[in-house]
Amino acid sequence: MKQVSTLDRVVIRFAGDSGDGMQLTGDRFTSDSAAFGNDISTLPNFPAEIRAPAGTLPGVSSFQLHFANYDIMTPGDRPDVLVAMNPAALKANIDDLPRGGVIIADSADFTKRNLAKVGYDSDPLSDGSLDNYQVHALDLTGMTVEAVKEFGLTRKDATRAKNMFALGLLSWLYHRPTEGTLNFLTTKFASKPNIRDANITAFKAGYAFGETTEVFAVTYEVAPAPMPSGKYRQISGNLALAYGLITASKKAGLPLFLGAYPITPASDVLHELSKHKRFGVTTFQAEDEIAGIGAALGASFAGHLGVTTTSGPGAVLKSETIGLAVAIELPLIICDIQRAGPSTGMPTKTEQADLLQVMFGRNGEAPVPVLAAQSPADCFPTALEAVQIAIKYRTPVVILSDGYIANGAEPWLVPDLSDIPAIDPQLASGTNATDKAGQPIFMPYLRDPQTLARPWAIPGTAGLEHRIGGIEKARDTGAVSYDPANHEEMVRTRQAKINGIVQDIPDLIVDDPADADGQHAQVIVLGWGSTYGAIVAAARRVRKSGRQIAYTHLRHLNPFPANLGDILRSYQRVIVPEMNMGQLALLLRAKYLVDVRSYSRVRGLPISLSELARDLEAEIDQLEGSNP
Amino acid sequence: MTAVDQLHSELDHPLDPNGMSYRGLAGVPLSLEPLNRKDFASDQEVRWCPGCGDYAVLAAFQGFMPELGIKRENTVIVSGIGCASRFPYYVDTYGMHSIHGRATAIATGVATAREDLAVFVITGDGDALSIGGNHLIHVLRRNVNLTILLFNNRIYGLTKGQYSPTSEIGKITKSTPMGSLDNPFNPVSLALGAEATFVARTIDSDRKHLTGVLKAAAAHRGSSLVEIYQNCPIFNDGAFDAIKDPATSADAIIPLNHGQPIRFGVDGHLGVVREPQTGAFSVVEVADVGESALVVHDAHLADPSFAFGLSRLTDAGVLHRAPIGIFRDAEAPTYDDEARNQVALAASLGNDDQALQTVINGGDTWTVR
Numbered sequence: 001m002k003q004v005s006t007l008d009r010v011v012i013r014f015a016g017d018s019g020d021g022m023q024l025t026g027d028r029f030t031s032d033s034a035a036f037g038n039d040i041s042t043l044p045n046f047p048a049e050i051r052a053p054a055g056t057l058p059g060v061s062s063f064q065l066h067f068a069n070y071d072i073m074t075p076g077d078r079p080d081v082l083v084a085m086n087p088a089a090l091k092a093n094i095d096d097l098p099r100g101g102v103i104i105a106d107s108a109d110f111t112k113r114n115l116a117k118v119g120y121d122s123d124p125l126s127d128g129s130l131d132n133y134q135v136h137a138l139d140l141t142g143m144t145v146e147a148v149k150e151f152g153l154t155r156k157d158a159t160r161a162k163n164m165f166a167l168g169l170l171s172w173l174y175h176r177p178t179e180g181t182l183n184f185l186t187t188k189f190a191s192k193p194n195i196r197d198a199n200i201t202a203f204k205a206g207y208a209f210g211e212t213t214e215v216f217a218v219t220y221e222v223a224p225a226p227m228p229s230g231k232y233r234q235i236s237g238n239l240a241l242a243y244g245l246i247t248a249s250k251k252a253g254l255p256l257f258l259g260a261y262p263i264t265p266a267s268d269v270l271h272e273l274s275k276h277k278r279f280g281v282t283t284f285q286a287e288d289e290i291a292g293i294g295a296a297l298g299a300s301f302a303g304h305l306g307v308t309t310t311s312g313p314g315a316v317l318k319s320e321t322i323g324l325a326v327a328i329e330l331p332l333i334i335c336d337i338q339r340a341g342p343s344t345g346m347p348t349k350t351e352q353a354d355l356l357q358v359m360f361g362r363n364g365e366a367p368v369p370v371l372a373a374q375s376p377a378d379c380f381p382t383a384l385e386a387v388q389i390a391i392k393y394r395t396p397v398v399i400l401s402d403g404y405i406a407n408g409a410e411p412w413l414v415p416d417l418s419d420i421p422a423i424d425p426q427l428a429s430g431t432n433a434t435d436k437a438g439q440p441i442f443m444p445y446l447r448d449p450q451t452l453a454r455p456w457a458i459p460g461t462a463g464l465e466h467r468i469g470g471i472e473k474a475r476d477t478g479a480v481s482y483d484p485a486n487h488e489e490m491v492r493t494r495q496a497k498i499n500g501i502v503q504d505i506p507d508l509i510v511d512d513p514a515d516a517d518g519q520h521a522q523v524i525v526l527g528w529g530s531t532y533g534a535i536v537a538a539a540r541r542v543r544k545s546g547r548q549i550a551y552t553h554l555r556h557l558n559p560f561p562a563n564l565g566d567i568l569r570s571y572q573r574v575i576v577p578e579m580n581m582g583q584l585a586l587l588l589r590a591k592y593l594v595d596v597r598s599y600s601r602v603r604g605l606p607i608s609l610s611e612l613a614r615d616l617e618a619e620i621d622q623l624e625g626s627n628p
Numbered sequence: 629m630t631a632v633d634q635l636h637s638e639l640d641h642p643l644d645p646n647g648m649s650y651r652g653l654a655g656v657p658l659s660l661e662p663l664n665r666k667d668f669a670s671d672q673e674v675r676w677c678p679g680c681g682d683y684a685v686l687a688a689f690q691g692f693m694p695e696l697g698i699k700r701e702n703t704v705i706v707s708g709i710g711c712a713s714r715f716p717y718y719v720d721t722y723g724m725h726s727i728h729g730r731a732t733a734i735a736t737g738v739a740t741a742r743e744d745l746a747v748f749v750i751t752g753d754g755d756a757l758s759i760g761g762n763h764l765i766h767v768l769r770r771n772v773n774l775t776i777l778l779f780n781n782r783i784y785g786l787t788k789g790q791y792s793p794t795s796e797i798g799k800i801t802k803s804t805p806m807g808s809l810d811n812p813f814n815p816v817s818l819a820l821g822a823e824a825t826f827v828a829r830t831i832d833s834d835r836k837h838l839t840g841v842l843k844a845a846a847a848h849r850g851s852s853l854v855e856i857y858q859n860c861p862i863f864n865d866g867a868f869d870a871i872k873d874p875a876t877s878a879d880a881i882i883p884l885n886h887g888q889p890i891r892f893g894v895d896g897h898l899g900v901v902r903e904p905q906t907g908a909f910s911v912v913e914v915a916d917v918g919e920s921a922l923v924v925h926d927a928h929l930a931d932p933s934f935a936f937g938l939s940r941l942t943d944a945g946v947l948h949r950a951p952i953g954i955f956r957d958a959e960a961p962t963y964d965d966e967a968r969n970q971v972a973l974a975a976s977l978g979n980d981d982q983a984l985q986t987v988i989n990g991g992d993t994w995t996v997r
Binding site: 031034035180206229230231232233234235243259267275277286287288295296297299300301303304306328414415417418461464465466469470479480616 | 723
């Protein structure tokens with residue numbers, strides 16, 4: 001009987017060649033951990049190239065998983081365990097592994113040739129260079145090939161099951177349930193019985209190897225995390241976004257029309273929505289980004305819920321059509337799943353540098369509401385709210401997500417759809433004014449006094465025929481107008497309409513518990529989007545150190561919540577961590593004249609919580625030092 | 629289903645006394661009362677230059693729309709940017725004056741979303757062939773059910789007189805004082821290259837021909853492209869004089885009529901023959917080859933090569949001769965019909981709230997108590 005050690009949290013990073021199935025392996029371990037009841041957070045990290053040359057550093061694909069017995073906020077800065085399927089995977093990831101960390105390496109891949117490919121002169125598994133780590137050099141490939149030989153696969157196919165062997169071993173080491181993965185393999189390879197049986201056998205062999213080998217003296221348990229009761233599933237941001245959009249479309253009774261062009265990391269939303277045509281979803285894979293949003297806007301005009309999905313380089317191309325949607329005042333949802341830029345940048349790496357683009361990247365005064373999701377599961381309510389705003393205010397709305405939350409996963413308390421209120425699209429059905437002769441007429445730009453929204457009259461509605469377009473409209477009638485006073489009124493009215501959305505935005509809540517003396521923090525850390533996890537985790541760490549810090553997080557970037565200015569002014573120091581050069585900081589300084597401090601990281605990776613915590617502590621100490 | 633819809637679905641061609649089939653409008657509800665030209669005129673003052681060919685096209689459009697018999701409110705006109713693209717403001721239907729080059733993309737969304745709408749696109753040579761060239765070829769290859777009126781005046785009018793992608797080489801304009809250098813597009817060839825299922829060419833000043841072609845285009849189910857030779861009296865006056873001037877038009881217009889030999893000219897002295905070896909078409913004196921050698925026009929061929937070959941009889945330079953009429957009118961599945969079919973087929977799996985809840989629950993769930 002081996003010793004069992006209990007841990008609160010573990011971070012495992014699976015790393016290998018792009019073709020080694022590391023994303024699948026990580027995904028399965030995540031599912032099994034989630035099903036076990038741990039809280040989870042994941043960070044897939046893969047090259048943009050589909051198959052970079054085998055065994056090279058650019059070809060390394062990794063998947064990091066953080067699982068714990070409490071509510072964790074990030075996928076973890078540094079892994080406790082590194083599974084390295086080849087020398088490139090070891091070399092690319094070893095710097096992230098703290099000393100004393102566990103390395104499980106497939107020794108079969110550490111050949112002279114593979115070592116030379118990544119610049120190792122000698123084998124790090126045996127030359128002593130890894131003496132500060134716990135190294136388990138195992139012939140994963142050899143053991144896998146041996147285990148599956150009865151299925152008569154080619155060596156190549158047999159070798160491919162080594163990721164399942166590794167998964168089996170790790171599942172044993174961390175006491176994971178195995179039914180989920182066994183069921184998954186049975187379904188996934190149902191049409192290829194040999195491959196199915198080989199993968200299942202490799203998985204079981206890995207598990208059995210752990211039980212019988214003397215290599216591992218200790219196994220680990222991570223107890224389930226306490227979570228609110230209910231039914232959970234694991235969900236990624238792109239999946240949650242797709243589900244949110246479908247749900248919103250059903251709640252509004254408007255068929256969903258997606259016009260999209262494939263782009264990393266947004267394509268999965270297109271893929272997912274394409275599977276759900278049964279719910280009235282039309283997906284149009286357009287010839288380019290412009291046609292994608294154009295068709296979506298055309299569908300909105302026709303009375304559908306028009307949606308387009310893209311990433312930064314595509315959002316640029318959509319700017320002109322977003323401007324048209326502002327002018328013709330129709331609902332439209334633009335999802336920008338941000339990635340590292342400028343230009344092509346790093347398509348599979350994350351960043352938050354499109355904020356100013358979506359705020360201002362249009363000609364003329366063209367205000368657009370902007371919402372940002374803070375975590376994978378949060379994409380669902382964000383999509384719902386974006387649709388509510390778009391329909392109520394007859395406006396395009398931007399949803400900002402990013403590569404990190406798009407591909408990352410976390411447990412999600414699945415909502416009961418019957419709890420979600422209906423959205424009334426209030427389509428115009430009759431005339432809304434009378435002409436000088438007292439005849440009833442339809443004025444397409446006569447606004448609702450409460451929301452300043454114009455009527456949405458869809459083709460097929462008799463008596464409401466009207467023309468809209470990008471040329472400036474006369475108030476009320478919507479006729480073409482070049483009148484100076486009218487233009488000024490329309491520009492200000494469009495702005496006032498967007499500003500007025502604040503009436504539907506709840507006040508921002510600050511987390512700032514008083515200390516024993518009833519004192520509150522002097523420093524507040526404020527973020528938006530996917531930095532949420534790192535910020536909350538860093539704030540917790542700062543508090544553990546005995547310091548006080550407040551934090552809050554913005555979903556509504558345009559308009560801002562009504563109480564944001566008061567919050568900013570009530571702290572001595574405001575720190576805004578962002579994965580850009582300080583874009584929200586710029587907006588806050590401009591609007592509120594508060595000396596916010598930008599904390600900027602642009603590495604294509606989520607902000608490191610330990611680095612952030614350290615820097616926040618330094619800020620607090622410095623401020624207290626200067627305030628005796 | 630209303631009685632009118634019933635009638636529409638049962639009869640192939642309920643409206644046209646000549647027996648034209650209006651499959652292109654199947655699904656669009658019919659008007660319960662007869663409409664007239666005035667019903668299609670908006671209250672906006674028409675503001676094109678005096679003598680502009682656009683007036684004639686607008687008049688022909690407002691004239692033939694009532695003959696289609698469809699409900700006015702089920703008509704949508706989408707335009708891009710350019711002189712012609714002001715068109716929707718003048719027609720009292722639903723309309724959108726959109727963005728330069730993008731009308732076909734936007735109209736694709738309208739047409740795919742709603743089978744019950746008759747969708748027209750108004751565009752010009754710059755709008756459709758320069759900035760919107762990509763969207764044009766893709767709407768044509770997809771065969772979205774809509775009708776495109778391409779006003780070709782071979783010049784940029786709204787920006788005051790630069791050469792366009794259909795201007796002849798050597799065109800002297802403000803932006804090309806030493807003459808334009810680029811080879812022009814032949815819009816009909818381009819459309820046929822994209823395998824458009826309905827392609828025609830007509831002339832702004834020939835009301836009868838224009839109306840006939842537009843009706844046939846609306847009747848076609850799928851993308852219909854109608855190139856309209858349209859005179860710009862300000863920046864490119866006389867570009868089409870050869871085919872408009874009664875003194876020269878007989879020898880300049882190659883008339884395309886389905887099922888008839890292609891013969892034209894004063895006293896029909898000219899005709900079109902096809903080289904057996906290359907498949908290329910050429911114009912010959914009928915007296916030299918005999919009438920039996922003339923090509924008989926067939927607009928319904930599945931392969932667009934024949935129509936493409938005919939389109940090459942158009943002058944690329946200053947226009948002296950061009951085929952006029954319907955080059956191609958072939959049946960093919962439409963993108964929007966097929967897209968709606970997929971949604972309908974998928975919906976048969978069940979699409980209520982419970983079905984959506986099941987999807988969102990996913991396969992791997994766990995319960996925390």
